[in-house]
Amino acid sequence: MTENRRWPARPTSYKGRKLRSRLEAKWAAFFDSVSWHWEYEPEAIGGWMPDFLIFGPSGRIYVEVKPDHLLPGAEAKVARAMGALGRKRFGLVVGEAPWFANGLAVVGRAFGEVDTGFEEPAPIVSWADARLVTDRRSHPLPFDLIAPDLVDLCLLAPGNETSGDVVACDEREVRRLWAAAANSAMWQRDP
Incomplete structure (x- = not known):
């Protein structure tokens, strides 16, 4: 990640x-490039x-976009709002x-409630790196996210990683996808 860049939005x-x-436009273009349906500023949560x-086919991920130097504050803000999300909800903070x-x-930092198996008085929020994975054979999406330190499941289409065919994306492919998304967002013209 880059360090101490401070540009106005x-x-x-x-x-x-x-x-x-x-930056939000770049991420929107990236989500399009990996065939993820997205909604911008969908709802206020806590x-x-x-x-x-x-x-995704069987999952939803809330996303917060922040410049790298603001990521620690964004993680804290999102963690405070997690109680309003309810069980088995996931999110992502991207830089x-x-x-x-x-x-x-690594696309960003995934967050979610940890299922401890016990009745907890408040949700336990855990964070993990979210890796971009692919399985073009049997997965309903060309790309998904997995955060193995949080939950060993695909976040958008859980259950499809059990085939053993889900693999981490090649660095070159991700760099190509990001560059194409950034160019698309940079040169987008209004109709």
Whole structure:
């Protein structure tokens, strides 16, 4: 991830929709490039307005977009709002671009409630790196997210990773997808 970049948000249009920043437009274009259906600023949840809601065949992920230097504050803000999401809800905090750790593509930090098996008075929120995975043979989506330290399931289409065919995306492919999305958002013209 990049360090200490501080640019003011520049409202940007993407596919005829006004987004609050060019960074949000880049992520919208990335979500399109990996065939994820998304909604912009879908609803307020416990005082938090997620930037996106991504829909999968059997899962939904709330997304917060922040420049890298604001990520720690964003994680704290999202954690405070988690109680309003209810059980088995997941979210993602993304920065200025996907990054790579140990050769794996990390899209952002996933959050969700941990199922401890006990009745808890308050939800236990856990965080984990969300890796981009692919399985073009049997998975209903060309790409999904998996956060093995949080839950060992695909987040948008749970159950499809059990085939053993879900694999981490190649770094080159993710860099290509991100570059194409960034270019698409950068040069988008209003109709």
